[in-house]
Amino acid sequence: MGTIRRAEARDLDRLKDIYNDAVVNTTATFDLEPKDDADRRTWFDAHQGRHVLLVYETDSGELAGYASLSRYRERAAFDKTVELSVYLHPDFRGQHIGGQLMQAVLGYAWRCDDIETVVSLITSDNEASIHLHEKLGFSYCGQIRNAGVKFGKRLHLNIYELTFI
Numbered sequence: 738m739g740t741i742r743r744a745e746a747r748d749l750d751r752l753k754d755i756y757n758d759a760v761v762n763t764t765a766t767f768d769l770e771p772k773d774d775a776d777r778r779t780w781f782d783a784h785q786g787r788h789v790l791l792v793y794e795t796d797s798g799e800l801a802g803y804a805s806l807s808r809y810r811e812r813a814a815f816d817k818t819v820e821l822s823v824y825l826h827p828d829f830r831g832q833h834i835g836g837q838l839m840q841a842v843l844g845y846a847w848r849c850d851d852i853e854t855v856v857s858l859i860t861s862d863n864e865a866s867i868h869l870h871e872k873l874g875f876s877y878c879g880q881i882r883n884a885g886v887k888f889g890k891r892l893h894l895n896i897y898e899l900t901f902i
Contacts, residue, residue: 739834741841744781744790744803751800752792753777755826764860764892765824767885783807787849788819791842793834801829804838806846809856817853819846823866836869843873847901854900861893875899 744752757771772780784790790805802825809818821842823835846852857875859866871877875897884894 739793739795739801741791741793741838744784744792746781748792748800749774749777749781751826752781752790752803755800755802755824758827759824762827763863764887764890765863765866767860767887767892767894769887787851789842789845791838791845793829793838795829801826801832801834802838804835804842806842806852806855817851819852819855821855821857830865835866836873839869839873843899853902854898857897859895859897861895867895867897870897873899 753772753774756766756777759765760768760771781790784805784807788806788808790803792803793801795801802823804821804823806819806821809815809820821839823838823842825835843855846855855875857866857870859870861867861880876899878896878898880896881894883891885892
């Protein structure tokens with residue numbers, strides 16, 4: 738068992754490492770270059786209010802992963818919509834931690850009066866993430882074909898949503 742809590746500044750190095758592993762080794766993100774400390778600090782700072790960043794900390798104090806609700810788009814009409822992201826350190830994948838993080842962050846969104854829709858953009862080959870989203874009640878909205886290219890492979894992007902209204 739571990740603990741899910743809000744991320745703190747002391748977590749930044751581990752959060753950066755978890756994300757950069759996904760950048761370098763997976764198609765879970767369309768980023769092609771690892772992020773530096775300044776980028777991750779800006780990202781962290783953007784998640785100190787309504788846009789929450791939760792971490793899963795093991796009993797031994799190691800961060801296994803995180804879930805975030807981020808601003809979906811810059812235009813004000815999108816303010817009641819957030820984008821969900823979940824990333825796990827490779828040593829902790831397949832241990833149901835992603836589901837626990839998603840349930841916690843969705844619980845937060847449910848209680849937040851100014852969040853009505855949670856959107857997830859999932860690479861079509863990320864079957865584990867697709868399955869988890871569907872299990873937690875997300876609806877498939879469509880696909881952007883050939884949305885990106887990574888590792889020499891054309892990638893499609895599946896769009897999922899969960900609404901609270």
